[in-house]
Amino acid sequence: MSERKLLCEIVSPEEVVYSGEVSMVVAPAADGEIGFLPLHTPLVTTLDIGILRVKSSQNRWEYIAVHGGYLEVREDRVTVLADSAELASRIDVAQASEAKERAETRIEESRGKREDFYEAEKALRWALARLRAARGVETTADRRPPTAAM
Amino acid sequence: MAKTREIKRRIKGVESTKKITKTMEMVAAAKIKKAQARIEAARPYALKMMDVLFSVAQFVPESGHPLLVVREPVERAVIIPMTSNRGLCGAANTNVLRKAEALYRKEEAAGLTVSFITVGNKGTGQLRYAGYPIERSYTELSDQPTFAEAREIAKELIDGYTDGRVDKIYLVFNHFRSLIDQKPVEHLLLPIQQEVIGEERPGVRADYIFEPSAEVVLNRLLPTYIETLVYRAMMESAASEHSARRMAMKAATDNATDMIDNLTRSYNRARQAQITQEIAEVVAGADAL
Numbered sequence: 001m002s003e004r005k006l007l008c009e010i011v012s013p014e015e016v017v018y019s020g021e022v023s024m025v026v027a028p029a030a031d032g033e034i035g036f037l038p039l040h041t042p043l044v045t046t047l048d049i050g051i052l053r054v055k056s057s058q059n060r061w062e063y064i065a066v067h068g069g070y071l072e073v074r075e076d077r078v079t080v081l082a083d084s085a086e087l088a089s090r091i092d093v094a095q096a097s098e099a100k101e102r103a104e105t106r107i108e109e110s111r112g113k114r115e116d117f118y119e120a121e122k123a124l125r126w127a128l129a130r131l132r133a134a135r136g137v138e139t140t141a142d143r144r145p146p147t148a149a150m
Numbered sequence: 151m152a153k154t155r156e157i158k159r160r161i162k163g164v165e166s167t168k169k170i171t172k173t174m175e176m177v178a179a180a181k182i183k184k185a186q187a188r189i190e191a192a193r194p195y196a197l198k199m200m201d202v203l204f205s206v207a208q209f210v211p212e213s214g215h216p217l218l219v220v221r222e223p224v225e226r227a228v229i230i231p232m233t234s235n236r237g238l239c240g241a242a243n244t245n246v247l248r249k250a251e252a253l254y255r256k257e258e259a260a261g262l263t264v265s266f267i268t269v270g271n272k273g274t275g276q277l278r279y280a281g282y283p284i285e286r287s288y289t290e291l292s293d294q295p296t297f298a299e300a301r302e303i304a305k306e307l308i309d310g311y312t313d314g315r316v317d318k319i320y321l322v323f324n325h326f327r328s329l330i331d332q333k334p335v336e337h338l339l340l341p342i343q344q345e346v347i348g349e350e351r352p353g354v355r356a357d358y359i360f361e362p363s364a365e366v367v368l369n370r371l372l373p374t375y376i377e378t379l380v381y382r383a384m385m386e387s388a389a390s391e392h393s394a395r396r397m398a399m400k401a402a403t404d405n406a407t408d409m410i411d412n413l414t415r416s417y418n419r420a421r422q423a424q425i426t427q428e429i430a431e432v433v434a435g436a437d438a439l
């Protein structure tokens with residue numbers, strides 16, 4: 001393996017969530033997952049709600065739940081500007097499952113009301129992303145099908 | 151007799167006031183530390199965001215995004231003074247409001263319809279009392295602003311701007327320069343100034359890939375930029391409030407100490423005078439016998 005590494009920094013408006021040298025980053029981009037290795041071409045993408053994972057030095061995956069935002073790659077630096085982000089180890093599972101249930105009831109109640117439904121759906125996806133990140137599950141099975149451009 | 155008792159009572163009163171101001175001073179000092187830490191913690195995001203915004207903007211030279219367009223003619227302006235919810239913080243709020251009112255008069259003189267959207271109880275109360283038009287007020291926010299709160303405010307501002315209800319939005323808040331130096335500043339929030347997007351920089355135009363496209367990324371980044379600015383203003387304003395309160399309470403505590411010194415001196419003098427008089431009376435009484 002080459003010596004090249006990516007410097008990955010994940011920041012939310014309120015704090016720096018993750019910062020470290022990694023060999024690979026897989027991010028939930030708006031149009032599907034994108035993986036980044038060193039020497040990647042410069043790129044900027046918007047992010048979806050989902051799980052971002054990084055392969056840290058001991059070849060271990062670390063999971064971070066991210067809630068929208070942007071990702072920029074440039075000169076082996078991956079910068080993630082998330083609206084909100086949580087390290088898997090910091091996620092409060094009980095609180096996330098509660099949030100999930102709340103979101104589910106809200107979805108039930110919001111039938112017919114588009115705006116509410118959209119909000120509730122976002123909350124549900126965020127809760128699920130956090131739960132899965134906490135468990136270290138890689139799949140993004142609950143991703144909604146790609147929607148038409150907004 | 152009566153006089154010494156009176157002075158003693160006052161000393162007690164001032165002492166209990168001093169206890170309160172001292173406590174408030176310490177609480178404010180602790181809150182400044184937290185507020186400063188939050189400003190520090192938010193800096194990486196703001197800096198990186200600007201960085202990304204800058205590189206994206208290179209690829210969308212004539213974006214025509216509504217937040218970037220300078221309108222002609224400008225008819226309506228909104229000024230957002232950020233004040234605290236609670237008082238006892240020196241001139242912090244007064245300074246902001248004075249600046250906001252000056253800006254109001256300036257814009258009004260330029261022929262614009264101006265109104266306020268206030269953040270914080272103090273500004274809301276004072277401007278309403280002075281009879282200024284207030285479109286909306288946010289008074290339920292805490293003195294430890296969160297990004298969610300900033301986002302909510304920013305969203306309404308952006309909506310108002312894109313709907314064409316406003317052509318120009320100013321923020322007026324206390325800029326937190328240091329623990330002892332806070333200055334009210336005005337900042338043109340919308341439209342976004344061209345400097346932010348930057349001049350075209352040749353050479354930066356590397357082979358960038360944009361997902362889904364440079365326009366989409368830019369269109370989403372611009373509101374985020376506004377949110378970050380509002381958040382920052384809120385945090386600076388909170389940090390300034392705590393600093394100003396600490397200074398004010400420190401001054402109050404010092405004054406209370408001086409006052410207690412003076413009162414103690416008066417008390418001793420009165421006590422001595424009383425003793426002297428008693429002796430004189432005893433001596434006079436003995437003489438009379």
